[in-house]
Amino acid sequence: MTQQNIATPEHIEYVLRMGDNALILGQRLSEWCGHAPVLEEDMALANTALDLIGQARLLLTHAGKLEGQGRDEDQLAFLRVERDYRNVTLTELPNEDFGRTVVRNFLFAAFQVLLYQRLATSSDAELAAIAAKSLKEARYHLSHAGEWVIRLGDGTELSHARAQAALDYLWPYTAEFFAANPADDAVAAAGIGPAWASLEPEWEALVVPVLNEATLTVPARTPFRTYGKFGRHSEHMGHLLATMQYMQRTYPGAQW
Amino acid sequence: MERKEWPLWEVFVRSKNGLDHKHCGSVHAPDARLALQVARDVYTRRQEGVSIWVVRASDIVASDPDAKPELFDPAEDKIYRHPTFYTLPDEVNHM
Amino acid sequence: MYTQALDIPQPKGEPKGPRVVENADYQAEFDAKIDAGGFIEAKDWMPEAYRKTLVRQISQHAHSEIVGMLPEGNWITRAPSLKRKAILLAKVQDEGGHGLYLYAAAETLGVSRDELYEALLDGRAKYSSIFNYPTLTWADIGVIGWLVDGAAIMNQIPLCKCSYGPYSRAMVRICKEESFHQRQGYDLLLQMMKGTPEQREMVQDAVNRWWWPSIMMFGPHDKDSQHSETSMRWGIKRISNDDLRQKFVDATVKQAEVLGITLPDPDLKWNEARGHYDFGAIDWEEFWSTVNGHGQCNVDRIAARRKAWEEGAWVREAALEHARKQAAREKVAA
Ligand SMILES: [Fe+2]
Ligand SMILES: [Fe+2]
Numbered sequence: 001m002t003q004q005n006i007a008t009p010e011h012i013e014y015v016l017r018m019g020d021n022a023l024i025l026g027q028r029l030s031e032w033c034g035h036a037p038v039l040e041e042d043m044a045l046a047n048t049a050l051d052l053i054g055q056a057r058l059l060l061t062h063a064g065k066l067e068g069q070g071r072d073e074d075q076l077a078f079l080r081v082e083r084d085y086r087n088v089t090l091t092e093l094p095n096e097d098f099g100r101t102v103v104r105n106f107l108f109a110a111f112q113v114l115l116y117q118r119l120a121t122s123s124d125a126e127l128a129a130i131a132a133k134s135l136k137e138a139r140y141h142l143s144h145a146g147e148w149v150i151r152l153g154d155g156t157e158l159s160h161a162r163a164q165a166a167l168d169y170l171w172p173y174t175a176e177f178f179a180a181n182p183a184d185d186a187v188a189a190a191g192i193g194p195a196w197a198s199l200e201p202e203w204e205a206l207v208v209p210v211l212n213e214a215t216l217t218v219p220a221r222t223p224f225r226t227y228g229k230f231g232r233h234s235e236h237m238g239h240l241l242a243t244m245q246y247m248q249r250t251y252p253g254a255q256w
Numbered sequence: 257m258e259r260k261e262w263p264l265w266e267v268f269v270r271s272k273n274g275l276d277h278k279h280c281g282s283v284h285a286p287d288a289r290l291a292l293q294v295a296r297d298v299y300t301r302r303q304e305g306v307s308i309w310v311v312r313a314s315d316i317v318a319s320d321p322d323a324k325p326e327l328f329d330p331a332e333d334k335i336y337r338h339p340t341f342y343t344l345p346d347e348v349n350h351m
Numbered sequence: 352m353y354t355q356a357l358d359i360p361q362p363k364g365e366p367k368g369p370r371v372v373e374n375a376d377y378q379a380e381f382d383a384k385i386d387a388g389g390f391i392e393a394k395d396w397m398p399e400a401y402r403k404t405l406v407r408q409i410s411q412h413a414h415s416e417i418v419g420m421l422p423e424g425n426w427i428t429r430a431p432s433l434k435r436k437a438i439l440l441a442k443v444q445d446e447g448g449h450g451l452y453l454y455a456a457a458e459t460l461g462v463s464r465d466e467l468y469e470a471l472l473d474g475r476a477k478y479s480s481i482f483n484y485p486t487l488t489w490a491d492i493g494v495i496g497w498l499v500d501g502a503a504i505m506n507q508i509p510l511c512k513c514s515y516g517p518y519s520r521a522m523v524r525i526c527k528e529e530s531f532h533q534r535q536g537y538d539l540l541l542q543m544m545k546g547t548p549e550q551r552e553m554v555q556d557a558v559n560r561w562w563w564p565s566i567m568m569f570g571p572h573d574k575d576s577q578h579s580e581t582s583m584r585w586g587i588k589r590i591s592n593d594d595l596r597q598k599f600v601d602a603t604v605k606q607a608e609v610l611g612i613t614l615p616d617p618d619l620k621w622n623e624a625r626g627h628y629d630f631g632a633i634d635w636e637e638f639w640s641t642v643n644g645h646g647q648c649n650v651d652r653i654a655a656r657r658k659a660w661e662e663g664a665w666v667r668e669a670a671l672e673h674a675r676k677q678a679a680r681e682k683v684a685a
Contacts, residue, residue, distance in 0.1 A: 027428060034420035034443065035655070042444070151286070156672045244428060281455055
């Protein structure tokens, strides 16, 4: 198949966006390794991070092929400038505490589950295959993070307060998932994948019941907007990249 | 105050269908649902399992090691329960 | 690994477990089992000294695994490729798993994980001093896998047959996972040695820094070792420190050659008469000073562990509180 010749810039960008989401959140979660509240959860967080890094590798490799300029997963992961990363801002925010970490994992995994489900019928067969594999992982992340959201929300007074604070902080960032994006319309029209904006009602239907069970108050939508998926990131992104790209930038061209 | 440590759970994993669940270790978890999840995260990272049981360690009833003689020694002389006890003619000895 | 500290004087206040009444009949039965190469299980009678030694050895081993996550964890976010990042994360995660298996084995002896853990955080318990050295470059990750995990494997394989059932089963599981650790480290170094002069220098520098600490991992010389003899008789140590160290050196020389690096010991040479490699004198002063808290990272390692533990307290409590609430709700519903 000669996909490289037929891939549109929107198609490439769509796959990159997914790959970057997995990459950047995987990078953040890997920071937990060795520092979690309890050994069992250290193992669980590392598993989630490993799944995401695995997804990033597949998606970035695929994006590189679609692009057809010979860039592999590592060139895409480590050698782009900040503006070219297309992850949503939510994924690059610092972990802060375990509360913010699991609330983010929960909100993000719910989005991934819906997206991966819809990609089962993608006209991009490779993308459909990656999505099918990744869907299983995302479902587990959603379940595990959801269990934690419930325990923290409906735990002690302190944990409730911290979970609510995490939700209040993160919720506005989730608007970015669903922000209108002209590129998505082209991708949807080509049958490659859903416009992310179309997933919002299902996403809310997935997350709100769990948040209710956790006795958390779902924040109202505000005018707050972020633009990571368009390449305009937060102040945190540069620091994340400085760390992540350190080796590749210091030793240009070296093989590892 | 109250106990701060998460209870201990024993983990049993079926490595593939057709085999028994086998004890493979323990985890600490606050409740059964998380115990199952962390057992999955700890003990099946290398495709070791297709099914997991977790049992609260404090719910396991074990035989008394001091009672080993009365529990298990009486089986010792019942050698007639074993097929090797019977010597049959060579022609039919695969029975 | 990590059982080196077995030979180090220990703090008092070991907790009490079941079935420790000293009794001549029990003792005879226990000795017979040990002499026949059999296993002791958790609920079997055992001499108090055996139990104490095991608690100390297993918990020190567990502490080493989880403190050992820190130096390598230092490089996960900076791994130079996605493949290496995944491998390193999986590897460090494995070490957490090893800690978990081992704490569970120690718990069968009537101590709780939290008690053991608190002894580590208070500085009462020891862990392998190798983890008090800093990881300065990416090559350190390869060298740790190759030498540190390599030494650990050498130490751990005999423990798969140790006389205490839960410990030996944990070690079987751990050893299965360890072989990946050493191989990934060596593979990482091979790749670097095929690279630029800068990469090769990085590897040599890392080997220079880690070689001596690695061979110190086997602990003091047999003649200076406090507990070895009893531990040997009990089958919780099977091969002496010096024998293991020799085995390790013998195995490593060839691997260093294939890699194309020089081990930093001018006295290292084949001794035809002994059928082994001779090697130079170990700087025991450095060893003891690191064991006794004066290594570069001792303070930071424990501080990192303590921070994670203290900052996680609210999470652990929340989960317990939720379980209590759920149980109460189920009771009302019933
Ligand atoms: Fe280990
Ligand atoms: Fe290891």
